[in-house]
Amino acid sequence: MRIGILNCGGDCPGLNAVIHGVVGAAAAKGWETVGFRDGFEGLLPPGDFTFLTPKDTEGILKQGGTILGTTNKGNFAAKIGEGDVAQVPQEIVDRAKKTLDQLEIGALVVVGGDGSLTTAQQLYEQGWPIIGVPKTIDNDLKATSMTFGFDSAVSSVVDGLDRLYTTAKSHKRVMVLEVMGRHAGWIALWGGMAGAANVILIPEIPFSYEKVVEHLRVREAQGYKSSLIVVAEGAINPEGNLTTIDENCGGEVRLGGIGDQVARKIGELTGKETRSTTLGHIQRGGAPTPLDRILGVRFGVMAAQLAAEGDFGKMVSYHSYHVGSVPIKEAVMELRLVECDTEVVKAARAIGVCFGD
Numbered sequence: 639m640r641i642g643i644l645n646c647g648g649d650c651p652g653l654n655a656v657i658h659g660v661v662g663a664a665a666a667k668g669w670e671t672v673g674f675r676d677g678f679e680g681l682l683p684p685g686d687f688t689f690l691t692p693k694d695t696e697g698i699l700k701q702g703g704t705i706l707g708t709t710n711k712g713n714f715a716a717k718i719g720e721g722d723v724a725q726v727p728q729e730i731v732d733r734a735k736k737t738l739d740q741l742e743i744g745a746l747v748v749v750g751g752d753g754s755l756t757t758a759q760q761l762y763e764q765g766w767p768i769i770g771v772p773k774t775i776d777n778d779l780k781a782t783s784m785t786f787g788f789d790s791a792v793s794s795v796v797d798g799l800d801r802l803y804t805t806a807k808s809h810k811r812v813m814v815l816e817v818m819g820r821h822a823g824w825i826a827l828w829g830g831m832a833g834a835a836n837v838i839l840i841p842e843i844p845f846s847y848e849k850v851v852e853h854l855r856v857r858e859a860q861g862y863k864s865s866l867i868v869v870a871e872g873a874i875n876p877e878g879n880l881t882t883i884d885e886n887c888g889g890e891v892r893l894g895g896i897g898d899q900v901a902r903k904i905g906e907l908t909g910k911e912t913r914s915t916t917l918g919h920i921q922r923g924g925a926p927t928p929l930d931r932i933l934g935v936r937f938g939v940m941a942a943q944l945a946a947e948g949d950f951g952k953m954v955s956y957h958s959y960h961v962g963s964v965p966i967k968e969a970v971m972e973l974r975l976v977e978c979d980t981e982v983v984k985a986a987r988a989i990g991v992c993f994g995d
């Protein structure tokens with residue numbers, strides 16, 4: 639038996655941990671593992687791949703990025719623009735399948751987010767032996783309560799907020815931190831709560847500047863001279879718009895710029911010195927947290943287990959501390975967004991966090 643593995647979409651701390659898990663579990667079963675480079679692109683003839691043994695993956699558990707390389711564009715993009723689904727061209731699918739057949743790959747593990755797993759589902763529906771592993775710092779995949787990479791991204795946000803807090807306090811400023819997450823507010827919510835932000839603006843809760851300013855004025859009256867605001871890149875501004883950097887980049891639109899907008903407006907309305915920081919790809923880089931390392935390895939081992947059982951079309955999932963599996967289809971039907979009346983949002987409100995509503 640030969641098992642293939644590729645990762646696709648944006649990189650994410652913990653990808654190497656998954657590779658480590660798959661290669662280790664496959665070797666224990668006496669199988670060979672083939673790693674394809676740069677996502678599905680590595681399947682196109684003549685094929686860009688490497689054989690992986692446990693020796694090759696020694697030490698990668700603690701490394702960020704991915705030893706296989708990745709891309710969120712290219713021939714296999716199944717989500718474009720605002721997340722519209724596109725069919726991967728049949729000619730591309732057929733060419734890639736030849737590589738799979740020539741290498742006699744019995745199972746292909748696709749480690750990806752919403753876009754890559756949509757591609758994986760299309761290939762599964764054409765008879766490919768696909769197993770999905772959920773990857774995204776955005777934590778926005780249905781059918782799993784956590785993806786690896788999220789915890790590492792949150793810890794970067796918390797580190798950023800801890801640093802902004804001391805400079806904000808010294809200068810009596812309002813500091814705005816824009817964080818990633820696409821259309822989901824998970825990173826902003828968890829990062830904001832753990833980093834003691836005073837205002838958290840997320841796509842799921844429409845905000846107004848009046849409410850944010852009112853909150854900052856109350857804080858000022860209470861004697862707080864500085865404030866921290868976290869804004870998710872996908873937050874909808876009060877005019878009802880997303881803020882984008884690039885709408886024609888060959889994949890999904892690039893979001894960004896809402897942090898600067900919010901800082902400018904808050905500065906104007908309050909007369910307080912306000913500064914904006916965009917955390918950007920720092921959230922995606924660097925070593926994975928211990929939680930993401932463990933999740934990644936467990937996900938990889940479960941993927942190899944599903945391959946052994948021939949249980950294709952499934953995605954590894956995580957619920958109530960247990961790693962299991964669900965149909966990939968269930969994971970890509972819709973995004974998992976923050977529910978506004980959920981306990982964690984209520985807890986944030988209870989300690990005085992303003993969501994701008």
Ligand code: F6P
Nearest residue numbers: 648710774775776818819820893
């Ligand atoms: O999906 C992960 C993510 O990091 C999003 O949070 C962000 O919007 C996007 O990828 C950035 O993509 P790129 O690396 O193409 O700028």
